[in-house]
Amino acid sequence: MKLVLAPMEGLIDAPMRDLLGRIGGYDYAVCEFIRVTEQRLPRRTLLRLCPELASNGHTASGLAVIPQLLGSHPASMARTARQLAELGAAGIDLNFGCPSKTVNRKDGGAILLREPERIHAIVAAVRQAVPADIPVSAKIRLGYEDTALALDNAHAVVQGGAQGLTVHARTKVDGYHAPARWEWLARIRQAVDLPIIANGDIRSVADYWRCREISGCEDIMIGRAAVGCPDLARQIRQSQQGGEQGVMAWPVLAMLVVQMGDELKSAMLERHLASRLKQWLVLLRQFYPEAQQCFERCRPLRLYSEMRPCLIQGSFE
Numbered sequence: 309m310k311l312v313l314a315p316m317e318g319l320i321d322a323p324m325r326d327l328l329g330r331i332g333g334y335d336y337a338v339c340e341f342i343r344v345t346e347q348r349l350p351r352r353t354l355l356r357l358c359p360e361l362a363s364n365g366h367t368a369s370g371l372a373v374i375p376q377l378l379g380s381h382p383a384s385m386a387r388t389a390r391q392l393a394e395l396g397a398a399g400i401d402l403n404f405g406c407p408s409k410t411v412n413r414k415d416g417g418a419i420l421l422r423e424p425e426r427i428h429a430i431v432a433a434v435r436q437a438v439p440a441d442i443p444v445s446a447k448i449r450l451g452y453e454d455t456a457l458a459l460d461n462a463h464a465v466v467q468g469g470a471q472g473l474t475v476h477a478r479t480k481v482d483g484y485h486a487p488a489r490w491e492w493l494a495r496i497r498q499a500v501d502l503p504i505i506a507n508g509d510i511r512s513v514a515d516y517w518r519c520r521e522i523s524g525c526e527d528i529m530i531g532r533a534a535v536g537c538p539d540l541a542r543q544i545r546q547s548q549q550g551g552e553q554g555v556m557a558w559p560v561l562a563m564l565v566v567q568m569g570d571e572l573k574s575a576m577l578e579r580h581l582a583s584r585l586k587q588w589l590v591l592l593r594q595f596y597p598e599a600q601q602c603f604e605r606c607r608p609l610r611l612y613s614e615m616r617p618c619l620i621q622g623s624f625e
């Protein structure tokens with residue numbers, strides 16, 4: 309019953325993984341994608357993109373982190389996977405789900421779901437490139453325009469030799485719109501001989517149990533709700549053990565936002581930090597009405613130093 313923290317470019321980075329690891333509940337996290345082209349990536353770039361590699365593949369809070377590659381050239385993907393293995397990566401995940409126009413135009417992410425044979429070639433090349441004790445996994449969507457190739461793509465991943473498969477239960481065209489099609493996860497699970505990690509729209513403990521029931525998948529990955537409801541994995545763990553679900557109170561969470569701001573202050577420009585924390589408030593407000601009020605007060609402010617008193621005020625609401 310694995311709970312996996314999703315990769316989310318621009319939303320879940322190393323400091324956020326560390327924070328969510330401190331709150332607890334997740335078994336491991338997948339890092340935001342590393343874009344692979346034919347040009348070799350220097351070691352320092354790989355360490356910048358997945359900083360946890362420098363600390364034995366774990367956040368300071370002890371959460372294991374696995375790097376993810378996005379690209380379409382099998383030999384380059386294999387070479388980068390080997391570099392990551394040499395840096396101590398505990399696994400390699402491959403991204404076949406990114407819907408970004410820019411990424412798809414450059415032949416990466418979800419566009420490959422139109423060609424299962426290419427997915428097979430990439431998985432097989434990466435599998436061969438890294439030692440057998442390093443698991444290779446892939447993350448797919450149900451398809452590009454439609455679900456016609458969903459099973460073919462899942463088979464391509466398995467036959468390529470992967471040990472893990474995460475399925476985001478939407479097509480590329482579905483984008484991120486609800487509802488995720490959990491019933492498709494059951495079809496894929498029945499068709500392949502590999503445990504599937506279910507992903508898409510798991511936003512509460514009730515969703516977790518409903519997704520398990522519909523999909524039959526024991527393992528799940530949480531994306532946006534991990535940021536909007538930072539103790540969701542912990543709540544799910546408590547519910548798995550039949551315990552009472554303690555939900556994190558808003559004042560505690562507001563102080564975590566301040567703590568994150570204070571920690572990042574020296575590492576980024578104040579205005580970048582302000583927009584980043586606002587982005588977090590946007591997700592938090594889906595779960596906490598207090599975050600909406602806090603967001604409204606922070607919205608016109610450009611600098612973190614201006615926002616900080618509003619966040620502190622928020623922690624008393």
Ligand SMILES: Cc1cc2nc3c(=O)[nH]c(=O)nc-3n(C[C@H](O)[C@H](O)[C@H](O)COP(=O)(O)O)c2cc1C
Pocket residue numbers: 314315316317318319339340341376403405406447476484507508509510529530531532533
């Ligand atoms: C802003 C954003 C960035 C994302 N970045 C990645 C990424 O780097 N790699 C990846 O495999 N998926 C990425 N995803 C997809 C998520 O990991 C996840 O599959 C998706 O949000 C569905 O799960 P959810 O409904 O729980 O959010 C991203 C999604 C969003 C919204």
